[in-house]
Amino acid sequence: MWDAIVNAMVKLFNGLHQFIVGLGVPAEREGLSYILAILIFTVIIRLLILPLNIKSTKSNARMQEIQPEMKKLQAKYKNDPQKLQLETSKLMKENNVSMFGGCLPTLLPLPILFALYRVFYSITPTPGADLSFLWINNVFAPSGFNMTGIILAILAALSTYIPSLLLSKSMPSPEEGGMNMSTMNIMMSGMMGFMSINFQPILVFYWIAGGVIQLIQTYFLNYLPAMKKQKAKEAAALASKPNKTTITTKKKKK
Template identity: 60%
Template sequence: MFQSIVDFMKGIFDSLHNFIVGMGVSDVGLSYVLAIFVFTLIIRILILPFNIKAAKSTRGMQKIQPEMKKIQEKYKDDPQKLNAEVMKLYKDNNVSMAGGCVPSLLPLPILMALYYVFMEIQGIEGASFLWIKDLFAPDSLHILPILAALSTYIPSYLMTKATPSQPNGMNMGTMNLAMAGMMGVMSWQFKSILVLYWIMGNLIQTIQTYFLNYRPAIKEANEAKESKVESDKFVMAVEEPKNSASKKRKKK
């Protein structure tokens, strides 16, 4: 089954590469980089509906935060009841915690399949691109692993900022750093072209996360603050005449 997936993806990648070469791109390294870029773009477009669904789920979580805080306060000494009530709140509002994780997990099986796809490509050793002397060998200057770690961390950081904190106390910042560090270490052994796929995918994911998650969350947070300020002003305006009337009665 897995080999069938690898063969299928190899067929797609070879077709893209042959198309790019047929368009007149004679440089071997550049033709493979363009092929991996187009391939990455296709994958990310296919994943986009999952990203949109996850963004809606995240905004749903943001809206139920006031009720979430009440539940946390009410059942802070009963973790079992707390989890049960939180799950009920998610279900009643059609919100899923897993919804935000799916888009970030989907590229991993593709990465594994591509690893074997590139393992089977033979006879093109020495294909270079920019500072990379051999696209089908690890980066000798170790720049790609650093870029892989950074590009893994940034979209997950934006997602964390756009996602309300959870009652289970999970430290998402630590998890994001661990994931980024793991991808950086793994990239030291991967072929450069595979790491390029990962970096390109993460850059596209960063743009999607910014516009689908981070930006709307910041906008909603600012609107909530402005609404609270207006509400406080209204309360103060109502209280002032009452306080003045009370002072006059005391003087009498």
């Protein structure tokens, strides 16, 4: 099954590369043509998982809405974990909330990353072709602990951390003792930065491009709606407060 997936991805990527070359990119500039192919490949993958991102956003929004009910259940069945689990599952099912639906779009790019790791090692560039891109001498040769590798590692870490940071800002602040999302974001970003040192640069470009696309999606699907909702709440709270000028005027009349 895994080999079939890798073979399908090899065919897709090679087809995209031939398409790029057919558009007029010089055949000997394989570094540039392969990078353009991986960028298009990343866009295709992200478009395919976009419905999952939208579903995840809706699921997370419903999860936030039922938080008061979940807290009531936790207080009511604090001494009966089995009953608490049963009632929580029932509440989530009634509100069409999935426990894992919010995590799937975040985790899905990882197996694709490892599949691409095999894909790129199975590709044989044309002997003597120019495999450079920007400051990178060879997009298929792992950079290691040098300036090229360090720059790619920093970009990989930032492209992981910034979308996660934006997502955490669009969610309610966790209560004391809850999960520390900031620590998890830093750990995940550091892990990706460290792993990228041993990855081929073209594979790191896939991850960076995916991070940029994820950042855009997070802004429009999560952050922007959350900020609009927050402003609406603040406006409603402000409108419900008594007007000090009106109160003062009434007191003077008395």
